[in-house]
Amino acid sequence: MPNVKNWQIGREMAYPYDARFPEKQFAFVFNINRCIACQSCTMACKSTWTFSKGQEHMWWANVETKPYGGYPQSWDVKILKMLRDADPEGQYWREKLSDGRYAPYGEFNGKTIFEANDATLRTESSRVLGYLPTDEEWTSPNIYEDNPVGPKGVRNELHTTGTELPVHDTWFFYLARICNHCSYPACLAACPRQAIYKRPEDGIVLIDQEQCRGYRKCVEACPYKKTMYRGNTRVSEKCIACYPRVEGSDPETGGQPMETRCMAACIGQIRMQGLVSIDDDGTWAEDRQHPLYYLVHVAQVALPLYPQLGTQPNGYYIPPRWVPRTYLEQMFGPGVERAIERYSHPDRELLAVLQLFRRSNRIIFRYEIEEGPLVYEGSYRGKDVRIYNDTVIAFGARGEELFRTQIEEPLHVREPIHANSI
Numbered sequence: 137m138p139n140v141k142n143w144q145i146g147r148e149m150a151y152p153y154d155a156r157f158p159e160k161q162f163a164f165v166f167n168i169n170r171c172i173a174c175q176s177c178t179m180a181c182k183s184t185w186t187f188s189k190g191q192e193h194m195w196w197a198n199v200e201t202k203p204y205g206g207y208p209q210s211w212d213v214k215i216l217k218m219l220r221d222a223d224p225e226g227q228y229w230r231e232k233l234s235d236g237r238y239a240p241y242g243e244f245n246g247k248t249i250f251e252a253n254d255a256t257l258r259t260e261s262s263r264v265l266g267y268l269p270t271d272e273e274w275t276s277p278n279i280y281e282d283n284p285v286g287p288k289g290v291r292n293e294l295h296t297t298g299t300e301l302p303v304h305d306t307w308f309f310y311l312a313r314i315c316n317h318c319s320y321p322a323c324l325a326a327c328p329r330q331a332i333y334k335r336p337e338d339g340i341v342l343i344d345q346e347q348c349r350g351y352r353k354c355v356e357a358c359p360y361k362k363t364m365y366r367g368n369t370r371v372s373e374k375c376i377a378c379y380p381r382v383e384g385s386d387p388e389t390g391g392q393p394m395e396t397r398c399m400a401a402c403i404g405q406i407r408m409q410g411l412v413s414i415d416d417d418g419t420w421a422e423d424r425q426h427p428l429y430y431l432v433h434v435a436q437v438a439l440p441l442y443p444q445l446g447t448q449p450n451g452y453y454i455p456p457r458w459v460p461r462t463y464l465e466q467m468f469g470p471g472v473e474r475a476i477e478r479y480s481h482p483d484r485e486l487l488a489v490l491q492l493f494r495r496s497n498r499i500i501f502r503y504e505i506e507e508g509p510l511v512y513e514g515s516y517r518g519k520d521v522r523i524y525n526d527t528v529i530a531f532g533a534r535g536e537e538l539f540r541t542q543i544e545e546p547l548h549v550r551e552p553i554h555a556n557s558i
C-alpha cells in the first residue's frame with residue numbers, strides 16, 4: 137500500500153491509493169457545549185434526502201447521547217475494540233514537539249483501520265478493518281437518549297450531591313454527526329467497484345449510484361458508519377453534503393455557496409460549515425482570517441473525531457467542558473485539555489469568532505474584527521476576564537460582506553402594552 141501523510145496523527149500511514157487532494161475541502165466545526173439534542177438537524181436532513189421507501193432506517197445526520205448512545209448502536213466501541221485486539225499494546229499517542237501545522241496533536245503510535253487490517257491477517261477481500269452492523273443495530277437511532285453515567289459508572293443513575301466544573305460526576309453529552317467527507321475515505325478505499333469518489337473542487341465524497349452494486353464494502357469499512365445500504369434499490373447511499381447548496385446551484389442559494397440543511401436548521405447554533413483551502417501535501421493552507429482555519433489551527437479549540445482511525449475526517453468538535461478528560465481524549469485525541477482551557481477562557485478574538493455561528497446560512501470565507509469598548513471586567517474561575525464589545529464582520533466567496541454582529545447582544549424591551557402577547 138502507498139504511504140500518505142496524515143497530519144492529524146502526525147505521521148505517514150498506509151492507504152490503498154496514492155494521496156490526491158481537492159482544491160477546497162468541505163469541513164465543519166460543531167460546538168458540543170451548545171447542542172441541546174433538539175434533532176432539528178436530523179429532521180432537516182431526513183425531510184430533504186431520506187424520506188422515501190427503503191430509507192426508513194437511514195439517518196445521514198444524527199445526534200446521539202454519549203457515552204451509551206450510538207447510531208448504529210455501539211459503532212465506536214466496536215471499531216475501537218477491533219483495533220485494540222489487532223494491536224493490544226500499541227494504541228496510544230506519543231507526545232512529541234509539534235512542528236506547527238503538521239502534527240498539532242502529537243503522533244499516534246498505534247494502527248489505523250488501514251494498517252490494522254493487515255495486522256489481523258483477515259482472509260476476506262477487505263482493504264480496511266471494519267464490520268457490518270446488524271439490522272437491529274440500525275433500528276434505534278436515538279437509543280439511550282439522556283442516559284448519564286452515574287455513580288460507579290452505572291448507566292442512568294444520578295449522584296445525589298451536586299458537582300461543579302471542571303468535571304461533573306454524573307455526565308452525558310450530545311454528539312451530532314454527519315459524514316466527515318474524510319481526506320482518506322475508508323468507504324472509497326474499500327469499494328471494489330470504484331463507485332465512490334471525492335470531488336476535486338470541494339472534497340465532498342459521493343457514491344455513484346450507477347456504478348454501485350450494493351456489495352456493502354463501504355458500509356463495512358466506514359468506521360463512522362455513515363454509508364448505509366438501501367434494500368429496495370440494492371445500492372448504498374450516504375450524506376451528499378447538500379452539494380447543490382454548497383456549490384450554489386440550488387435555486388435558493390442565488391448562485392452563492394450556502395451551508396447544508398443540517399447546519400442551517402441548527403437551533404442551538406452549534407454548527408459552522410465552510411470550504412477550506414488545501415495545500416499540495418493535504419494540510420490546510422494558511423488562511424489566518426478564515427473562521428474554520430482559526431478555530432482548528434490557531435485557537436486549536438476544535439478537534440477531529442477519532443483521528444486515530446486514520447481517515448483524516450473533516451468534522452471538528454469543540455469538546456464538552458464537563459466530561460472526564462480520559463473519555464474525551466480517546467474520542468478527540470490529546471488536544472482536549474488545551475481546547476477546553478481555551479474555550480473556557482476565550483481571548484478577545486476567539487469570543488468574536490464564536491459569534492459567527494449561525495448568523496447566516498451563507499458560507500463564510502473570511503472575517504474581520506473591529507475593536508469596541510470594554511463592557512465587563514471581573515474574574516472567572518480564578519482568571520481575570522475583560523470583555524469588549526467588538527464587532528465581527530463575515531465575508532462571502534466574492535469578498536462581499538455577509539453580516540456583522542457584536543459581542544453584546546442587543547436588548548429589546550417590549551412595551552408594557554405588549555407584555556403578555558406573543
Ligand code: SF4
Pocket residue numbers: 314315316317318320321322323324341357358359360361362363374447
Ligand atoms: S465518514 Fe465514512 S462515509 Fe464519510 S467519507 Fe469518511 S469513511 Fe466515507
Ligand code: SF4
Pocket residue numbers: 170171172173174175176177178199310312401402403404405406407
Ligand atoms: S439542530 Fe443543533 S442543537 Fe439541535 S440537535 Fe442538531 S446540532 Fe444539536
